[in-house]
Amino acid sequence: MAKKRHNQADTNVMATNRKARHDYFIEQTYEAGIALTGTEIKSVRNRRLNLKDGFVAVRAGEAYLMNVHINEYTEGNQFNHDPLRRRKLLLHKQELKRLATAVQTKGVTVVPLKVYLKHNFAKVLIGVAKGKHVYDKRETLKKRDQERQIERVMKHY
Template sequence: MARQSTHQTKPNAEKSPRRDPTAAGQRDAAVNRIASHIYFLLEKFEAGIALTGTEVKSIRAGEVNLKDAYGLIKDDELWLLNCHIGAYEHGNIYNHAPLRTRKLLVHKEEIRKLIGKTQQKGLTLIPTRMYFKNGRVKVEFALAKGKQLWDKRETERRRTADKEAREAVARSRRK
């Protein structure tokens, strides 16, 4: 007689991809926090990025620095320059160059729009964050305009005024 099992296994709800945002959704690998302090971020775009295997492993380990990185359009292609992805610890002779130029994967139509916008004086492409989306590395970059010193001071004044107003409202609610 064949043995029948009445035991049925159910997927663990805690570990299922639908519940875990890092497994199925988006997970930030790097964020360029200083970009909003130095630039006015006008418009944001998403792009894929062409990477080698050791680069992906280094990004998963959090070995990314976007601080000095910027985008450049050359020959109708979008490139990411000065993005530092640290060498993979176990990469041996097949390891990547940490500061190599990397190609961003964007539709031609988007590149044409960006060419028109970046030709305006003072506009540049700045990566704001790098993240995983369904297992693929994506770069969010923004069309940005550099801030002058007085712009930075004005932004700081506005932030402190907003913070003081929020604190005053919170104090009045507590009483």
């Protein structure tokens, strides 16, 4: 009998940055690996991280995940990690070049969107983002509210 394939995409997501899609227009996304220490990956698997204020900095041809808070592992000892240390992102050279050129343009930043496990490796989905103005945010909220109302009406039919 064949094994059932169920969608593990939702169960493997460790953290999402919901504020990023509210504050930015996401133009392009990349999947990157994260260089983590032993206690960091254990904390990530326990879903003890926060992407809210995180961003990606490109320096000297390498990309780093900055300001992402990964809690200290509770069973860790003196070898525990610093919760706010910068973490190297593992990307292809072509992707690094594209990110570096994108960041140089005014008003563009790179933000982490979600962290998930893929084949037991921690991956981060990063997005090249352009900041939204206040009126853009209001427009997004109006659209979402209208879609909810349409769904509610259609549900009864």
